[in-house]
Amino acid sequence: MEIMYVLPVLAVLVSFSHLFISKKPRTKDRVVEIFLMYSLVILVGLSSIWAFMGHAFASAEVAAYIGWPAGSPFQFEVACANLALGVIGIMCLKFRDNFWTATVTAFTIFYWGAAYGHVMDMIQHGNHAPGNVGAPIYFDIILPTILIVLLVAHKILEKNNQKQ
Numbered sequence: 647m648e649i650m651y652v653l654p655v656l657a658v659l660v661s662f663s664h665l666f667i668s669k670k671p672r673t674k675d676r677v678v679e680i681f682l683m684y685s686l687v688i689l690v691g692l693s694s695i696w697a698f699m700g701h702a703f704a705s706a707e708v709a710a711y712i713g714w715p716a717g718s719p720f721q722f723e724v725a726c727a728n729l730a731l732g733v734i735g736i737m738c739l740k741f742r743d744n745f746w747t748a749t750v751t752a753f754t755i756f757y758w759g760a761a762y763g764h765v766m767d768m769i770q771h772g773n774h775a776p777g778n779v780g781a782p783i784y785f786d787i788i789l790p791t792i793l794i795v796l797l798v799a800h801k802i803l804e805k806n807n808q809k810q
Contacts (some may be wrong), residue, residue: 657685661680664676683738683739683746685792689735689793690734691730691735691738691788694728694732695732695736705722705725710775712777712782713778735749746800753789757785757790758786764783765779
């Protein structure tokens with residue numbers, strides 16, 4: 647099974663485990679905060695580091711999977727962008743508040759931009775490779791959407807708690 651299917655399940659399992667083990671009350675805000683934090687760490691952090699390793703160290707295989715020509719120097723640039731997202735995703739364990747907003751923003755721009763690029767590659771060049779228009783394109787759209795929903799919910803609940 648590909649890691650792209652395992653990591654969302656891992657994020658949910660780790661979130662539930664944290665909530666089960668934690669002695670803190672399971673308020674709505676706490677539940678959303680925990681799910682957002684582990685989504686950032688696992689879905690942004692770990693998945694982006696995994697993508698970095700693929701683009702940097704198995705570039706020919708990844709290029710073939712996506713339907714790209716092998717050997718493009720742009721692939722290493724994509725690897726470095728993934729590494730940057732991976733590092734800031736993991737840093738979300740320590741840093742909160744606007745750091746989370748910046749992380750979700752950067753991840754969304756990169757992933758939605760990638761989704762657009764994949765769709766345009768399919769339309770303009772007929773690239774129907776599994777890594778171009780298969781499951782990865784859905785993850786490129788869905789994961790940022792989930793993060794945005796969790797972040798907005800977290801901000802709203804946090805704001806409501808401050809009013810009380």
